[in-house]
Amino acid sequence: MSRRLAAGTAAAVITLLTLTASGCGSTGLTAPRLQTSLSSTFANLYVLQQTEQGNPKPSAASLKSQASCQKGGTPDIPQDGSGVWLCQITYLVAGPGYPVIAKYNVDVQTDGCYAADGDGPASVNGSPTITGPHYAQLINPLSLIDGCFDTT
Amino acid sequence: MTEATGHVVEARGVSKWFGETTALDAVDFTVTPGVVHGLLGPNGAGKTTLLSALFGLVLPDEGTLRLFGRTRAEAGPGWLDGVAGFVETPRFYPYLSGRRNLAVLAGLDGGDAAALIDQALERAGLADARGRRVKGYSLGMRQRLGLAAAMLRRPRLLILDEPTNGMDPAGIRDLRTALRQLARDGVTVILSSHNMTQVEEICDAVTVLHRGKIAFAGRLDAMRADAPDPVWRLRTGDDGAALEQARRSAGVKAERHDDGGLVVFAAQDPMDEYVLTLARDGVAIRGLELDVTPLESLFFQLTGEAGQPGETRQTPAGLFIPPARPDNVPVTEEVP
Amino acid sequence: MTLAAGQWPAYAEPAAGPAAGPSDPRQRSGTLVVWRLELAKLRGQWRVRAIALMCLVGPFVIVAGLNVQSATPGDTAFGQWVHTSGFAIPMVILGFGGQWLLPVGTAVVAGDIFSSEDHFGTWKTILTRSRSRGELFAGKFLAACTFATAAMVLLIITGLLAGLLAGTQPVVGLGGQLVTASHATELVVVSWLSVMPPVLGFTALAIFTSVASRNSAVGIGVPVVLTLAFQVVTLIALPAWGQQVLLSTPFTAWHGFWEQPAYVGPFLYGLLTSAVWFTLCSAAAWLVFRRRTIGGAS
Numbered sequence: 001m002s003r004r005l006a007a008g009t010a011a012a013v014i015t016l017l018t019l020t021a022s023g024c025g026s027t028g029l030t031a032p033r034l035q036t037s038l039s040s041t042f043a044n045l046y047v048l049q050q051t052e053q054g055n056p057k058p059s060a061a062s063l064k065s066q067a068s069c070q071k072g073g074t075p076d077i078p079q080d081g082s083g084v085w086l087c088q089i090t091y092l093v094a095g096p097g098y099p100v101i102a103k104y105n106v107d108v109q110t111d112g113c114y115a116a117d118g119d120g121p122a123s124v125n126g127s128p129t130i131t132g133p134h135y136a137q138l139i140n141p142l143s144l145i146d147g148c149f150d151t152t
Numbered sequence: 153m154t155e156a157t158g159h160v161v162e163a164r165g166v167s168k169w170f171g172e173t174t175a176l177d178a179v180d181f182t183v184t185p186g187v188v189h190g191l192l193g194p195n196g197a198g199k200t201t202l203l204s205a206l207f208g209l210v211l212p213d214e215g216t217l218r219l220f221g222r223t224r225a226e227a228g229p230g231w232l233d234g235v236a237g238f239v240e241t242p243r244f245y246p247y248l249s250g251r252r253n254l255a256v257l258a259g260l261d262g263g264d265a266a267a268l269i270d271q272a273l274e275r276a277g278l279a280d281a282r283g284r285r286v287k288g289y290s291l292g293m294r295q296r297l298g299l300a301a302a303m304l305r306r307p308r309l310l311i312l313d314e315p316t317n318g319m320d321p322a323g324i325r326d327l328r329t330a331l332r333q334l335a336r337d338g339v340t341v342i343l344s345s346h347n348m349t350q351v352e353e354i355c356d357a358v359t360v361l362h363r364g365k366i367a368f369a370g371r372l373d374a375m376r377a378d379a380p381d382p383v384w385r386l387r388t389g390d391d392g393a394a395l396e397q398a399r400r401s402a403g404v405k406a407e408r409h410d411d412g413g414l415v416v417f418a419a420q421d422p423m424d425e426y427v428l429t430l431a432r433d434g435v436a437i438r439g440l441e442l443d444v445t446p447l448e449s450l451f452f453q454l455t456g457e458a459g460q461p462g463e464t465r466q467t468p469a470g471l472f473i474p475p476a477r478p479d480n481v482p483v484t485e486e487v488p
Numbered sequence: 489m490t491l492a493a494g495q496w497p498a499y500a501e502p503a504a505g506p507a508a509g510p511s512d513p514r515q516r517s518g519t520l521v522v523w524r525l526e527l528a529k530l531r532g533q534w535r536v537r538a539i540a541l542m543c544l545v546g547p548f549v550i551v552a553g554l555n556v557q558s559a560t561p562g563d564t565a566f567g568q569w570v571h572t573s574g575f576a577i578p579m580v581i582l583g584f585g586g587q588w589l590l591p592v593g594t595a596v597v598a599g600d601i602f603s604s605e606d607h608f609g610t611w612k613t614i615l616t617r618s619r620s621r622g623e624l625f626a627g628k629f630l631a632a633c634t635f636a637t638a639a640m641v642l643l644i645i646t647g648l649l650a651g652l653l654a655g656t657q658p659v660v661g662l663g664g665q666l667v668t669a670s671h672a673t674e675l676v677v678v679s680w681l682s683v684m685p686p687v688l689g690f691t692a693l694a695i696f697t698s699v700a701s702r703n704s705a706v707g708i709g710v711p712v713v714l715t716l717a718f719q720v721v722t723l724i725a726l727p728a729w730g731q732q733v734l735l736s737t738p739f740t741a742w743h744g745f746w747e748q749p750a751y752v753g754p755f756l757y758g759l760l761t762s763a764v765w766f767t768l769c770s771a772a773a774w775l776v777f778r779r780r781t782i783g784g785a786s
Binding site for chain 3: 170200204207208209211228229230231232233235236238240243244245246256259260261262263301305
């Protein structure tokens, strides 16, 4: 038994690995999914940041945040898969005429989770801490954003 | 389908092969109730395979096997009801004591097996050692524990694979007495061995296996009737003259033995005649002893392989000369 | 030491009766008998006790360790929030250790429960009692799964307790939303429960390798190696369905529960993956075991 069983198992595993490695099918790690997740997460965290700083609490919807991401920072490579993506999130604070752009270096993993490292402006996501009431030092929620999106 | 034929074990045409090797070749094996049945054969004959098949440890490739009239499929989980014993050296959990091991096995059996543990340990002579880990048991002690474990099941069929391995002569004697008592109580015992003398002393019926085939099956008395003459070792002052005389004597055949002296094949009376004739002719008898009993001789004939070192040797006259053998070939200890 | 003659126990009457089938109640309870005995044997093993101890005190040790320093675990979801909210702690344990700690933990028991009998040569001893091969197989299989489940439940309880002791402030979810204490408690429990299926999948895998190899080192080692292999393979740019085939992927399906809006796609696929691995490995183990020759008979 053991030889036949081992041979059968090995054949099945090799077939499976070949099929999957041949890459027929998307990884599910696409720009639209990343952008959707990042923009809504950013909005919620912005609300949190403002609340913690003691500022008036905006509504997440009013920010109308929109993310635009490029893998590797350039459109010339396939915009699909894990790795470093450069994202810009455009959102409105003081009215439609004054968009603010927050930049992030996003490391996307194969399971659809990402870590977005804030890359400016400094007042938004440049500093790892923010100052709360009574000069308390709190973690800046916008400095490092952990999020995930559905790859299936 | 109940015990229509009344046989405790009924195997028909059982075959088993392992790759290229045929372990059992169309074996028919029948055991009647209440007897002590010996399963004989040299090492590698298939005894352990056959006994393993009875226990369901080995599943035959061909043939049917019935215990108490039921096949394994018909009996379902009750296949081994009333059946107990062991195949090869009994093995236990070395990190548990003798008593704990029996408790585990009794737990698997269910019923009132647990209540019998202390009694079984005493009967097996392990009362003192019951609290010790089996790791420290000798081979003989493990054989006894195997017997105790078997008795927990109140068996009507006891199957023992070379149970006297590692036992001292006193233990062997006790085992013989116990098994004969069991047979009187109605328990059927199947005992395997490669030693005809032991089998002769205790069994009523015998099946001889050779290279996976049945070489003989029947009652011991029938076997004795078929047996050739006993074999004697004879040392004389003049082997040449003794050989000459043997050729002239009726019912006596003699050959030279490799270790010196002669091998003589003769029944008791012709042998007596022959010895007296030698004395009258002036040939001194320096030593005479019974080497091989008639049954042993038959056994060697049935299973002997000519030309194999350490096995019996067949002379041109068709006589089987048994190898010079020590009494009890020591069995190597199994590594736990 | 003598074998006393003539005083062996009296013998039962000959058993007559219809053949028993698999629906016989005796057979169903036979499995439970084996299951209870196996659990008793497991309780005596030092490995099992060590794992139980780790599940009991591990989370508290981790909380204490986190308390003595201000740095936070990087590279893991909820890592940055461990000093802010106690709920982040069981999630960090799940995220960080879940993918290798749990498979290894179950393999240590499941990869040995069958092959230990081969090691001691005791298959022929327990297979010649009143329990069929099926009952022995099912009982041992159930015992391995019971151990995995019990260890997980213990870890959920102690992980949550350790987190609650550290602080019940709201925690930041993966969608940027603030999650209140009661909701966070639910999500922590559900996240941990969501990895039970792949843990059972690994249990079945370890059982298969130990039955097939008759060797505890292989039975435990192969699932451990596979865990590492999966984690390496997952880094390759496999298509999404390729990722789902690996038994390591369901360990991270809980991410979707913490997102806003929450999504359960990966969890459902993970259930399927775990079920397929579990079924295939269990079936293969049984097929190998049911007609195997026991002993050195030849």
